[in-house]
């Protein structure tokens with residue numbers, strides 16, 4: 001770069017400089033007076049300008065004066081720029097040889113370490129340039145900062161952010177050091193310079209994903225030895241880890257670049273808060289503890305086996321599958337990575353990359369694996385109703401159940417998922433937990449031993465579970481582990497401890513009474529909690545109002561069960577008829593001969609359509625009957641709504657369809673107390689309690 005005083009790219013000044021001043025003496029002692037006219041004459045076009053100025057009565061010698069002023073001005077700005085660039089070069093030289101620098105991007109966890117330090121340090125509050133925010137901790141952690149309680153910042157940004165983020169008026173103000181500006185601070189008597197830079201990125205991409213801007217942080221310290229910088233970063237890490245020890249960090253898939261990103265931190269959920277039978281919980285936790293022990297890891301390595309463990313949690317919605325997974329993550333201090341295969345942006349290659357980028361000690365939760373298009377028999381996007389042609393009762397049940405699934409199939413194939421789970425590049429040391437509401441629709445390959453090492457069924461509550469739910473809710477025991485809760489626990493007096501013991505005993509007795517009143521295998525834990533929560537301050541009131549609630553719920557259940565039964569009977573009749581007609585017409589079964597000019601998929605569709613629409617007069621009658629039934633049910637519903645007994649819009653979402661024989665065996669089991677296996681033909685969700 002060349003800096004010329006008076007140039008600086010200004011064409012007029014350049015012309016004057018090159019053409020005029022090189023020839024004109026600017027006057028001086030003993031010199032000839034400047035011949036402006038002559039000088040101007042040597043500039044092309046100047047004569048014309050002079051004439052024009054003369055015409056308006058303006059002195060043309062002004063041109064010379066203006067030109068001179070411009071030149072002087074340009075000389076100064078040029079000098080200034082030159083000086084600045086020299087300073088910059090000197091700084092760069094100094095930075096390159098006398099400073100140590102760390103560069104951190106926001107997609108790395110170390111970014112959070114530094115932000116944690118910034119949020120607690122005085123520099124957040126002393127900075128004259130800062131951002132103000134009222135957002136809570138559920139937003140990306142990079143925006144975390146100090147909280148201001150109206151008087152002081154000190155001592156209020158404690159690890160238990162639930163205590164500091166809001167007061168009775170709402171969220172508190174947070175102050176964040178501004179980006180694009182250097183902030184100076186001392187750590188262990190060493191000067192540090194820190195600068196946050198926001199990189200503006202497109203907010204949407206081809207995946208249909210969106211994300212916030214990326215951010216980087218540069219940290220400098222004086223000296224060629226980076227030890228001080230490393231010490232500072234280690235300090236930030238410890239600070240962050242301490243803050244996180246009562247939190248579970250949830251990572252989800254960033255839909256922008258299909259990578260894991262830490263999306264939320266939550267207070268650790270205690271294992272006690274997830275109610276299930278002791279036998280199952282014990283079996284599961286022992287297995288995970290054993291798997292995570294260093295000895296087991298060494299054993300796997302010795303044996304040359306891939307160090308992985310998989311679990312399948314299956315059962316009705318609202319039975320605690322997700323809750324237990326989060327509690328396990330907290331209890332074993334594992335990071336939790338949640339992936340929903342139902343996401344339309346997700347494809348095979350992304351799933352594989354996501355599995356490969358998992359850290360060694362982590363839980364990956366694959367939610368609703370049944371929603372994925374991972375069924376080998378059906379392939380991408382095929383409607384399961386099309387299997388209606390099968391003569392096998394079980395197959396038809398399967399097809400029917402699957403037909404109820406209105407979710408869009410995912411773009412992840414079975415082979416893609418299997419490769420991700422146990423492909424060569426898949427991370428070792430991880431715990432895979434798959435959850436599903438419909439185990440029967442999963443492909444055997446997905447849940448074979450090696451991929452799924454233990455299955456746990458989550459069912460409706462039996463007496464043991466009912467009792468525990470009641471105790472959990474009324475015992476006053478804090479379920480979220482936090483330092484403040486632990487501190488409070490330690491400070492209890494003897495009197496308080498004695499009172500607590502009496503209260504506990506009372507609650508246990510009430511819990512027994514409560515559990516005895518609720519029929520086993522009838523309600524999910526979420527449904528029971530739903531009843532208890534509005535009465536959480538008064539256990540006796542809960543017992544008093546239980547009978548009325550049960551009557552409403554059981555009545556609703558009965559109705560929906562009857563409805564399902566009618567539906568099924570009709571379906572079976574129609575199917576029977578279809579099979580009979582097919583025999584009479586000597587129609588070939590699928591894949592036999594049929595019209596070869598029509599492709600397989602179309603043939604399947606046509607047959608299902610014929611079947612589903614009904615092909616005889618008898619069918620029409622059936623339809624009429626169905627209409628009458630529907631009218632009757634609507635009428636019933638209206639009456640109930642009028643009476644205010646049932647809330648709307650909670651009708652059966654996924655009816656479970658079982659044969660009569662199966663139902664009988666289940667109810668027998670129920671009577672015997674084998675609650676976990678109880679599966680009736682009624683809908684998964686039911687009307688909730690009306691708000692009083």
Ligand SMILES: Nc1ncnc2c1ncn2[C@@H]1O[C@H](COP(=O)(O)OP(=O)(O)OP(=O)(O)O)[C@@H](O)[C@H]1O
Nearest residue numbers: 273274275276316317318319320321322323525526
């Ligand atoms: N066994 C349980 N113990 C304690 N709480 C439970 C239990 N089951 C359900 N809940 C409560 O019900 C709610 C829903 O639970 P959760 O999301 O864990 O169910 P899920 O089985 O994962 O449901 P889905 O299949 O729809 O994902 C949560 O608020 C949870 O606290």
